[in-house]
Amino acid sequence: MSKERDLVQAFLTxxxxxxxxxxxxxxxxxxTAASGSLMALGTTRALAQDFDWKKHQGTGIKLxxxxxxxxxxxxxxxxxxxxxxxxxxxxxxxxEDVYFDKVTxxxxxxxxxxxxxxTGAYMTWxxxxxxxITDLNEWIQDPEKTAPNYDFEDMLPGLRASTAxxxxxxxxxxxxxxxxWCIPWGFEANNLTYNRTMFDKLGAEPPKNMDxxxxxxxxxxxxxxxxxxxxxxxxRSWATIHxxxxxxxxxxxxxxxxxxxxxxxxxxxxDGSKAFHQQWVKMxxxxxxxxxxxxxxxxxxxxxxxxxxxxxxxxxxxGYFMNGGDNKEAGxxxxxxxxxxxxxxxPTPNIWIWSLxxxxxxxxxxxxxxxxxxxxxxxxxxxxxxEMDFVNPVRQSVWxxxxxxxxxxxxxxxxxxxxxxxxxxxxxxxxxQPLFFDLTTEWAASLQKMVANEVPVDEGLDQLAESxxxxxxxxxxx
Amino acid sequence: MxxxxxxxxxxxxxxxxxxxxxxxxxxxxxxxxxVCIGILVPFxxxxxxxxxxxxxxxxxxxxxxxxxxxxxxxxxASFWQTLEVSLVYAGLTVLIELxxxxxxxxxxxxxxxxxxxxxxxxxMPLMTAPALAALMWKLMTNVNFGVLSWLAALIGFEDFRWAxxxxxxxxxxxxxxxxxxxxxIMILLLAGLRSLPRQPFEAAExxxxxxxxxxxxxxxxxxxxxxxxxxxxxxxxxxxxxxIVYAMTQGGPGDTLTVFQVEAYLDFFQxxxxxxxxxxxxxxxxxxxxxxxxxxxHWLKLRRRAAGETA
Numbered sequence: 162m163s164k165e166r167d168l169v170q171a172f173l174t175x176x177x178x179x180x181x182x183x184x185x186x187x188x189x190x191x192x193t194a195a196s197g198s199l200m201a202l203g204t205t206r207a208l209a210q211d212f213d214w215k216k217h218q219g220t221g222i223k224l225x226x227x228x229x230x231x232x233x234x235x236x237x238x239x240x241x242x243x244x245x246x247x248x249x250x251x252x253x254x255x256x257e258d259v260y261f262d263k264v265t266x267x268x269x270x271x272x273x274x275x276x277x278x279x280t281g282a283y284m285t286w287x288x289x290x291x292x293x294i295t296d297l298n299e300w301i302q303d304p305e306k307t308a309p310n311y312d313f314e315d316m317l318p319g320l321r322a323s324t325a326x327x328x329x330x331x332x333x334x335x336x337x338x339x340x341x342w343c344i345p346w347g348f349e350a351n352n353l354t355y356n357r358t359m360f361d362k363l364g365a366e367p368p369k370n371m372d373x374x375x376x377x378x379x380x381x382x383x384x385x386x387x388x389x390x391x392x393x394x395x396x397r398s399w400a401t402i403h404x405x406x407x408x409x410x411x412x413x414x415x416x417x418x419x420x421x422x423x424x425x426x427x428x429x430x431x432d433g434s435k436a437f438h439q440q441w442v443k444m445x446x447x448x449x450x451x452x453x454x455x456x457x458x459x460x461x462x463x464x465x466x467x468x469x470x471x472x473x474x475x476x477x478x479x480g481y482f483m484n485g486g487d488n489k490e491a492g493x494x495x496x497x498x499x500x501x502x503x504x505x506x507x508p509t510p511n512i513w514i515w516s517l518x519x520x521x522x523x524x525x526x527x528x529x530x531x532x533x534x535x536x537x538x539x540x541x542x543x544x545x546x547x548e549m550d551f552v553n554p555v556r557q558s559v560w561x562x563x564x565x566x567x568x569x570x571x572x573x574x575x576x577x578x579x580x581x582x583x584x585x586x587x588x589x590x591x592x593x594q595p596l597f598f599d600l601t602t603e604w605a606a607s608l609q610k611m612v613a614n615e616v617p618v619d620e621g622l623d624q625l626a627e628s629x630x631x632x633x634x635x636x637x638x639x
Numbered sequence: 640m641x642x643x644x645x646x647x648x649x650x651x652x653x654x655x656x657x658x659x660x661x662x663x664x665x666x667x668x669x670x671x672x673x674v675c676i677g678i679l680v681p682f683x684x685x686x687x688x689x690x691x692x693x694x695x696x697x698x699x700x701x702x703x704x705x706x707x708x709x710x711x712x713x714x715x716a717s718f719w720q721t722l723e724v725s726l727v728y729a730g731l732t733v734l735i736e737l738x739x740x741x742x743x744x745x746x747x748x749x750x751x752x753x754x755x756x757x758x759x760x761x762x763m764p765l766m767t768a769p770a771l772a773a774l775m776w777k778l779m780t781n782v783n784f785g786v787l788s789w790l791a792a793l794i795g796f797e798d799f800r801w802a803x804x805x806x807x808x809x810x811x812x813x814x815x816x817x818x819x820x821x822x823x824i825m826i827l828l829l830a831g832l833r834s835l836p837r838q839p840f841e842a843a844e845x846x847x848x849x850x851x852x853x854x855x856x857x858x859x860x861x862x863x864x865x866x867x868x869x870x871x872x873x874x875x876x877x878x879x880x881x882x883i884v885y886a887m888t889q890g891g892p893g894d895t896l897t898v899f900q901v902e903a904y905l906d907f908f909q910x911x912x913x914x915x916x917x918x919x920x921x922x923x924x925x926x927x928x929x930x931x932x933x934x935x936x937h938w939l940k941l942r943r944r945a946a947g948e949t950a
Contacts, residue, residue, distance in 0.1 A: 262908050265695075269695055286696070291698055292698060396889055397892065451798065452781065452783075452803035454800075454802075454804070455777070455888065595696035602909060605891075609893045610892070613892055636700075
């Protein structure tokens with residue numbers, strides 16, 4: 162049995178892949194199912210040191226999850242959690258189109274059905290002040306409830322800060338007294354993903370600033386047959402603003418709102434903002450998809466994967482997923498960190514963070530925290546990153562893991578370098594406040610009008626700022 | 640015994656009914672009462688919400704503001720845009736569907752195997768969930784690979800952008816609505832046409848009355864109750880349209896298609912502005928109530944007239 166134990170230990174310490182482990186256990190006459198049990202047992206032993214993971218044995222919790230590769234990775238490893246804790250876990254998985262409606266309905270009803278759930282950091286700006294979710298600092302800082310090897314500090318600082326807020330509109334994320342509304346689970350930074358084959362054909366290099374991006378996008382549209390230059394989102398939704406658009410906007414030092422001692426006002430009608438909007442609008446008009454106004458992340462990603470677009474300025478993991486599977490352009494994509502402002506020292510990707518939060522109405526909060534800390538712990542993150550598509554990892558230790566880095570560098574050239582260059586500036590650049598979704602959706606609608614030439618950029622931004630100021634005032638925030 | 644006591648007492652010779660039988664009428668009406676309460680509770684809740692400043696993300700600011708949500712609409716350009724686009728959408732879809740539905744029903748009026756088969760085939764779009772139909776049309780109108788974009792290019796519309804352009808978005812969603820719901824009007828009118836008495840038509844045929852005259856002075860007046868029923872159903876449904884518009888455009892581009900339900904949905908689920916969302920839905924309810932009352936009154940008048948004429 163010592164050989165088997167050594168093999169499992171080698172897997173747990175990252176010296177062997179899951180596939181090699183199963184193969185070598187097979188050679189020892191141990192089947193796949195038994196291998197799974199051995200691995201779960203090994204993980205259980207490794208985690209169980211110095212912490213009572215069995216404290217909630219027999220307790221059942223229920224999760225609300227979005228259909229996502231992160232969810233798939235968690236479900237694939239869930240047996241390890243059950244063995245470790247002796248807890249039962251039920252879950253409901255919903256597609257993203259309806260997921261947040263389901264979360265809002267479940268939380269606002271005060272139902273205790275779900276103990277923990279997936280969320281985005283922006284959503285906690287609604288859920289937190291509404292009293293629907295719990296400040297997780299109480300658990301993170303309690304050594305009785307959190308395993309000594311959990312190492313919350315291992316999570317990237319920008320992510321920890323971006324998921325913590327004191328609830329005061331306009332105050333700094335992660336500032337003093339901030340409540341940890343959720344725990345980062347996986348994240349997306351917005352950078353450039355480009356088609357290397359197309360760039361080679363043009364003899365082009367990834368652009369280094371906004372002017373180069375606009376020029377190269379136009380060149381791709383003009384010189385590549387049946388291809389448009391740049392894929393960015395355009396639907397009438399807040400989700401159009403948060404990826405490439407806000408990442409570039411922030412890189413020029415522009416802001417969404419002025420926050421002056423509590424009173425807030427729109428910051429989109431400055432000269433700098435107008436100049437940036439002019440350039441962005443022109444880029445879409447000249448080199449974006451023709452039906453840009455209907456583009457969500459899905460169309461942006463699939464066009465890149467199908468060879469319809471030469472590059473995208475969107476979530477890096479969209480580029481990651483399009484470089485695999487049975488996508489037409491699988492294996493042809495490259496990644497580049499992008500700082501649009503020539504005077505900026507580094508990229509400033511605005512980020513989307515899939516996180517785990519705990520329902521205030523849960524009657525099993527301690528047990529739910531056991532799940533959250535396991536799912537966001539190092540062991541599961543390593544499992545997901547090495548064996549599944551649990552990217553981007555939120556922990557520095559996973560990015561430093563040789564097995565993960567080898568896998569990524571082999572199949573996704575430039576991905577790790579892109580992360581390294583942009584990680585320090587990766588954070589949420591929006592001002593946290595409860596009208597986030599109203600104001601950002603209106604921003605997207607204004608952008609649509611500008612691209613459609615329904616309103617000149619200057620005028621559109623002045624109207625937008627006026628409307629936002631009115632709404633802030635009505636909500637007692639202006 | 641005074642007169643009141645005498646009145647309350649059962650008349651001599653009448654046996655007092657057992658308790659169970661006396662309660663029976665109340666028990667029988669209980670389900671109706673429960674259904675009524677089930678309908679009224681959400682309605683009254685929505686009315687209450689519409690009279691509050693109520694945002695889920697700012698629970699501390701929740702208070703009764705009475706008519707302020709409604710008054711704010713008067714100066715809110717986006718509300719007037721919502722009202723306008725909802726009415727235009729409803730008007731256009733119902734008008735086009737009525738004309739097409741009536742035309743198809745007239746063509747299929749004569750009973751034959753082929754007509755019966757066609758009328759069944761024409762019902763297929765109605766069996767498709769509107770949200771699915773919208774996604775299907777979204778693919779067909781995709782400017783890169785959609786078959787309709789290809790056809791449009793063949794006839795000279797090289798850069799037609801369907802739902803993603805402010806100028807053609809309304810046309811596109813109306814087109815999808817017409818595709819889905821024309822069969823509804825067609826089948827109602829076809830049933831009406833086939834149930835009309837034959838004698839007036841036979842008399843007109845014997846007298847050699849022109850077809851247009853027969854249609855205008857015999858078919859149309861006799862078919863009017865069916866037309867009103869079909870239009871009423873479609874109008875009420877159309878003004879509350881959500882799935883097609885949301886699945887295809889999310890209310891955009893810009894504010895082009897922010898119809899009532901889309902605006903109220905976004906207000907509630909995205910902005911968590913319960914007060915404004917409820918006020919919008921109350922106005923929508925008022926519009927549908929007025930419309931349905933007018934239509935039903937007209938329909939009853941027609942029925943009374945028909946009954947008087949035949950009596």
